[in-house]
Amino acid sequence: MSSHRVRTAPPAPQERETEQGSAAVAQVPRQLPTAEPRPGGRAQARRAARRKKVTERPEGLRKLVPQALVVAFLAGGTSAFIAEDKAVELSVDGTPRTLHTFADDVGELMAAEGLAVGDHDIVAPAPGTALASGDEVVVRYGRPVQLTLDGERRKVWTTAHTVDGALRQLGVRAEGAYLSASRSRRIERDGLELDVRTERTVTVMADGRERTIRTNAATVREAVEEAGVSLRGQDTTSVPPGSFPRDGQTVTVMRITGTKEVREEPIAFDVQKTQDASLYRGTEVVVRPGRQGAKRVTYALRTVNGVKQKPKRIGSEVVREPETQIVKVGTKQLPDSVHGADHLDWGSLAQCESGGRPGATDASGTYGGLYQFDTSTWQSLGGSGRPQDAPASEQTYRAKKLYVQRGASPWPHCGGRLH
Structure with missing residues (x-):
């Protein structure tokens, strides 16, 4: 550590003079005061006044120093205050204004001005950009x-x-x-x-001619009309007339003439079948024949650019309701044999009469079935309907019954085949 020497200041003039004066007093005999001061007393008084002034000066300095510090502090604070204040230009949707702000960046400025922005809004510079005096901030709302x-x-x-x-x-x-x-x-x-x-190019084909136009029409119909083509009656276009015409599109005008035609058409009848135990199995008897109904159907007949189109059905009206056909279906089991006729060669007889075909009929339509029954004979033997419509087993059964009654005479040409 360095030592500090303490110096003792030489005594002030006043102190030296005082010491000298004290010595003088000790050496000079005491004198009584006189009424008149001596001249040397005024000089001493001046010296005392100077000494007093010197003594008071440090005290005044001590009072002035704090005041100077306060003034200096205030002066420094004002400088800092001025340094933080910034003059910037803020433009919102094209309306500019100059303002003073203490904001450090664009985001703080926006918050201070109560400006909220969304995804579709623009802020330039970006909200995190630092601000300096003289900067310009632009806000545009979407x-x-x-x-x-x-x-x-x-x-x-x-x-x-x-x-x-x-x-x-x-x-x-x-x-x-x-x-x-x-x-x-x-x-x-x-x-x-x-x-x-926008303006588009559209080509219109009509009446054998081609027309190309530039248009900003809203519909195909408007574009066709701008091309100088009129739609009359049932006329239409190759694309819906109300659709939007596209650039480069070709639209064909279809000249249509049409008429209506009414046709009468049949309505098929239903068939209702019921079981009947009195009839042999495989036998069906029509109790009530069915009857077809009738309806009037309206068709639209069109000709497009001279070509006939397929008729289009546009309406229907029932003129007569159909009647259901009722049929009885036999469920009775057929007998296995007919006494006196089972031993005969029925297959050879059938082959001779009908070629062995159960549904065969002769040229006149009078005889039918395997054994060429006429209808009246068939029904007299218990058959129903026509013989050719009955199963082969039933036809053979009825033929055996007929043989028992009349022998081979019902088959004059083929009867010999039975033996």
Whole structure:
């Protein structure tokens, strides 16, 4: 450690003079005071006044130092205050204003100004960018636009303030296009609906001629009319007339003439079958014949560009209801044999009479079945309906009964085949 020497200050002049004075007093005899001061007394008084002034000066300095410190502190604080204040220009949706702020970055400035932004809004510079005096901050709010572009509807967002600016921002070619709102129309924060139909090339084929036009029509019908072609009566187009005409599309006009035709058509009857134990199995008897119904059907007959089309049914009306046919179906078991006729060669007789075909009939239609029964003989033997409609086993059974009654005479040409 370094030692510090303490110096003793030489005595002040006042102290030296005092010491000298004390010595003088000790050496000079005491004198009584006189009424008149001596001249040397005034000089001493001046010296005493100077000594007093010197003594009071450090005390005044001690009072001035704190005041100076306070002033210096205040001066430094003011400098810092001025340094934090920033003058920036804030533009919101194209409206600029200059303001003073203590915000450190763009995000703090936005919060201080109460500006909330969403996904479709733009802030430049970005919210985290530091701020300096003289900076410019731009805020543009997104606006929803219900855009129908060439027949296709969708929702888009734009920060443009006018229709013209939105079209440029969205990259929509507006030259020659139809716009449902003027280009100068302002887009408010709540947005707007905008219909845009760009100019397209459409070819119309009609009456053997081809017409190509440039159009921004909303429907095929409008495009056809712009091409100078009229649709009359039942005329139509190859694509729906109300559809949107696409660029490069070819539309064919179909000239249609049509009439109506009414035709009477039958309605088939139903067949209702019931079982009957009195009839042999395989036998069916028609109790009530069915009757067909009738209906009137209306057809549309069209000719398209001179070519007849397939008739189209457009209406129907029942004229007469059909009647159900009722049939009895036998369930009775057929006997296995007929006494006196079982030993005969019925197969040879059938082959001779009908070629062995149960449903065979002669040329006149009078005789039918394996054994060529006439209907009256068949029914006299207990058969029902026509013999050719009965099962082969029943036909053989009835033939045996007939043989028992009349022998081989019912078959004059083939009867000999039985033996």
